[in-house]
Amino acid sequence: MSHHIVEVKHLQHIYADGTVALQDVNFTIHHGESVAIIGANGAGKSTLLLHLNGYLTPTAGEIRIGDFPLTKKTLPEIRRTVGMVFQDADDQLFMPTVFDDVAFGPFNLGLPVDEVKQRVKDVLEQVGAAHLQEKPPYHLSGGEKKRVAIATVLSMSPDILVMDEPTSGLDPYARRQLLGLLRDFRHTRIFTSHDLDMVLELCERTIVLHRGTVKADGPTLEIFGDEALLAECRLEKPLSMQGCPVCGRGK
Amino acid sequence: MRSIDGAVLDLKRLDLLATGDSAIHRLDARAKVLTTLVFIVTVVSFNRYEFTALFPFFIYPVVIASLGNLPAGYIVRKISMVVPFAFVVGMLNPLFDRELFFHLGPFAVTGGWISCASIIIRTVLTVGAAFILVAVTGFLSVCQALERLGTPRTFTVQLLFLYRYIFVLTEEGARASRARELRSCGRKGLGLASFGSLIGHLLIRTWLRAERIHMAMLARGFTGEFHSRQVSGFGWGELFYLVGWSTLFVTLRMENAAQWLGRLVMGLLS
Numbered sequence: 001m002s003h004h005i006v007e008v009k010h011l012q013h014i015y016a017d018g019t020v021a022l023q024d025v026n027f028t029i030h031h032g033e034s035v036a037i038i039g040a041n042g043a044g045k046s047t048l049l050l051h052l053n054g055y056l057t058p059t060a061g062e063i064r065i066g067d068f069p070l071t072k073k074t075l076p077e078i079r080r081t082v083g084m085v086f087q088d089a090d091d092q093l094f095m096p097t098v099f100d101d102v103a104f105g106p107f108n109l110g111l112p113v114d115e116v117k118q119r120v121k122d123v124l125e126q127v128g129a130a131h132l133q134e135k136p137p138y139h140l141s142g143g144e145k146k147r148v149a150i151a152t153v154l155s156m157s158p159d160i161l162v163m164d165e166p167t168s169g170l171d172p173y174a175r176r177q178l179l180g181l182l183r184d185f186r187h188t189r190i191f192t193s194h195d196l197d198m199v200l201e202l203c204e205r206t207i208v209l210h211r212g213t214v215k216a217d218g219p220t221l222e223i224f225g226d227e228a229l230l231a232e233c234r235l236e237k238p239l240s241m242q243g244c245p246v247c248g249r250g251k
Numbered sequence: 252m253r254s255i256d257g258a259v260l261d262l263k264r265l266d267l268l269a270t271g272d273s274a275i276h277r278l279d280a281r282a283k284v285l286t287t288l289v290f291i292v293t294v295v296s297f298n299r300y301e302f303t304a305l306f307p308f309f310i311y312p313v314v315i316a317s318l319g320n321l322p323a324g325y326i327v328r329k330i331s332m333v334v335p336f337a338f339v340v341g342m343l344n345p346l347f348d349r350e351l352f353f354h355l356g357p358f359a360v361t362g363g364w365i366s367c368a369s370i371i372i373r374t375v376l377t378v379g380a381a382f383i384l385v386a387v388t389g390f391l392s393v394c395q396a397l398e399r400l401g402t403p404r405t406f407t408v409q410l411l412f413l414y415r416y417i418f419v420l421t422e423e424g425a426r427a428s429r430a431r432e433l434r435s436c437g438r439k440g441l442g443l444a445s446f447g448s449l450i451g452h453l454l455i456r457t458w459l460r461a462e463r464i465h466m467a468m469l470a471r472g473f474t475g476e477f478h479s480r481q482v483s484g485f486g487w488g489e490l491f492y493l494v495g496w497s498t499l500f501v502t503l504r505m506e507n508a509a510q511w512l513g514r515l516v517m518g519l520l521s
Contacts, residue, residue, distance in 0.1 A: 084470045091463040096266035108472030
């Protein structure tokens with residue numbers, strides 16, 4: 001299933017003001033993997049995500065999604081393959097109703113109306129938001145918005161799901177609901193997050209970015225066990241690995 | 252700031268009304284757009300002193316709003332927002348045009364007052380018709396109809412983006428304004444000086460946000476075309492709607508129905 005591979009080779013990105021955001025970034029993500037990209041603020045996570053969907057053009061290096069290199073010509077196919085869920089759901093939801101928002105992508109794929117309606121129904125049921133279909137997105141709660149934002153991407157049947165900070169701004173219950181939803185997906189999943197407990201639950205592999213370079217890439221448990229690495233990259237162990245804050249047990 | 256937030260929600264409500272399912276909603280958007288166009292052209296084609304002949308034209312917005320189950324209070328409130336602008340346009344007419352038309356009791360009504368009132372009524376009619384068109388069709392479908400009627404796609408997409416930008420701008424404006432208000436402790440804050448940088452920030456923030464929204468659109472395969480779930484064609488119903496209303500508008504343009512009705516009532520009474 002080589003068509004689901006994400007391959008990043010010697011990726012470099014320098015912004016117009018001279019800021020080096022990414023420097024010689026290399027990794028390969030295989031079909032069905034769930035990978036977290038973590039790092040401190042300004043480590044280059046968002047810049048990297050924007051490259052995976054072709055919003056930014058690399059200063060140097062190459063990105064391949066499946067069998068295609070990411071070029072202007074392959075962009076439409078790659079954008080269908082890679083479903084991107086933005087950090088702020090308000091940026092993702094811009095149509096008058098939830099239905100229109102979820103249908104936006106399938107319509108752009110040129111699907112007939114009946115097929116679009118069926119897809120919208122199916123994905124809204126999948127994310128548990130079928131009852132919100134005719135509601136305007138701005139009347140939804142944070143958790144509902146996030147689930148609908150995911151539905152807008154799922155409706156395009158992507159092979160790879162890329163999510164920027166999926167749990168940010170969610171209350172514990174909505175976060176738990178979202179984790180359950182994301183765990184059930186069989187897509188190749190790439191997350192960026194500061195919620196390291198979420199990373200621990202959902203991702204078997206973690207890539208640590210530090211000042212635009214890949215500092216570590218390996219099994220999540222191993223990465224979180226390396227305290228020196230975490231400290232160097234301005235990170236901390238997930239709370240669930242830190243032991244009891246009252247009695248200190250488990251430390 | 253509640254007033255800005257409220258205005259945004261109010262505008263979004265217009266879009267939501269368009270998701271209704273009345274006979275008017277189901278008509279092909281092209282028929283509604285063309286009918287509104289004929290309505291607006293006939294209303295503005297009257298001479299500037301025409302006043303009474305305009306009143307029968309209210310039948311169109313009233314009938315469409317009621318068949319489309321639009322909330323009357325909301326529509327009236329929306330339309331009343333533009334009346335002050337119309338008044339500003341016409342308020343100098345009474346000063347410059349002092350030709351006496353008739354006496355209303357002790358008051359001498361000049362041509363200036365008549366033309367000022369005519370401007371206001373025409374504004375209410377045309378803006379009302381445009382509001383109602385969006386409320387029973389949706390801005391997206393209006394733009395699609397314009398495109399199918401031959402308007403260049405570049406123009407219709409620009410129009411749609413402009414419409415969306417209103418929301419982005421007002422939402423960001425509301426946040427900035429709220430932040431300023433909360434820190435100015437009920438006073439004027441730093442006055443005008445603070446508004447300069449506030450507006451500058453607003454421009455940059457809306458720019459960035461618009462860019463993020465555009466990214467989200469591109470991510471979902473946007474290629475410059477908007478689609479709608481409503482499938483409709485221009486059938487007999489649409490033709491009757493267009494021809495029927497257009498005939499009525501042209502008749503009302505040629506004949507002063509208000510005067511005719513007045514004469515009829517007076518004739519019956521005498």
